[in-house]
Amino acid sequence: MQYYLKAAECFANDVRNALCAVDREIMPMITEIRLRRNKPLMLCSAKETAFLSAAGRLTPVPAPDSLIITERMLQENFLKLCDYSVYSSMAELKNGFITVAGGSRVGVCASAVLREGQVVSVKNVTSLNFRIARAVRGCALPILNTLFVHALPSVILAGPPGSGKTTVLRDLALQLSNGFAGRYIKVCIADERGEFAANGSRFELETGLNCDVYSYFPKRDAIEMAMRTMSAQLIVCDEVATPSEVDAIAHGFSSGIAFAVSVHLNSIEDVFSKLAVRRLLEFNEFSYLILLKNYANDFVMIDCKEVYNEIHRRDSSHNGSNGHGPLFF
Structure with a gap:
């Protein structure tokens, strides 16, 4: 649960509050937190995918109260995950990800800015996939x-x-x-x-x-x-x-x-x-x-x-x- 809660703290208010409201027995099973522009917030485990409401309720299909990630929310969370410095994260962003505190990797879908066939920057972020890093003592x-x-x-x-x-x-x-x-x-x-x-x-x-x-x-x-x-x-x-x-x-x-x-x-x-x-x-x-x-x-x-x-x-x-x-x- 500690790794999930540490991941939740990386997000901006609306998303963080929803993530922290999830049933604590479920938290250790969550492996990914997925945000897409104008689509419901989704949580993934090794075997299942669920949709999250603002109150922390999980449903197997989209529900009327599913939390929709607006363009504003996506941008707020992207900036927070970059520690409010997109420039300092650009080397990773050009490769489609950023790494946040604790070693978790966030996949980033966006539009590439090209110069002479090389990616020099990214813009128009559309999706974020936060893969929660965990230390599983003894798994090896x-x-x-x-x-x-x-x-x-x-x-x-x-x-x-x-x-x-x-x-x-x-x-x-x-x-x-x-x-x-x-x-x-x-x-x-x-x-x-x-x-x-x-x-x-x-x-x-x-x-x-x-x-x-x-x-x-x-x-x-x-x-x-x-x-x-x-x-x-x-x-x-x-x-x-x-x-x-x-x-x-x-x-x-x-x-x-x-x-x-x-x-x-x-x-x-x-x-x-x-x-x-x-x-x-x-x-x-x-x-x-x-x-x-x-x-x-x-x-x-x-x-x-x-x-x-x-x-x-x-x-x-x-x-x-x-x-x-x-x-x-």
């Missing part, structure tokens, strides 16, 4: 107890949005740096978007005793610094996607560092079309691909060598007998 233990008791393997956590990748990675870092299985692993987190722990100079979500966090640095830079100056044993990265990030991970492997990273995959079949994942597997350094469905309560663990061999088999079949196929950027 099923994975840790299976893989990390006597080893420090490199792992890829994969899943669709909302499957708990960031939450599980955060707890994995916490447990390993706090002495899991009698070892205090030196962990560094490349927290490019401030989702793991950061809020300015404070860490609002715990990351562990032997954990260091690089906040808002590009992942490739944070990885290089963790290698050079922090003697990290394990580096944690969320949402690896670009060639430069993959190259930085390759450099880390050459220095004997382990990695726990996440990638977006809706199913294991997506592995065969995601170039970043294919190249990560090509290094032959990751031990397991862990496909999350609902945090670590429901996951499938797959040997990375088996996945890579299947990629190679499919590529060879597609291209005849002449080798690897498109495994490189």
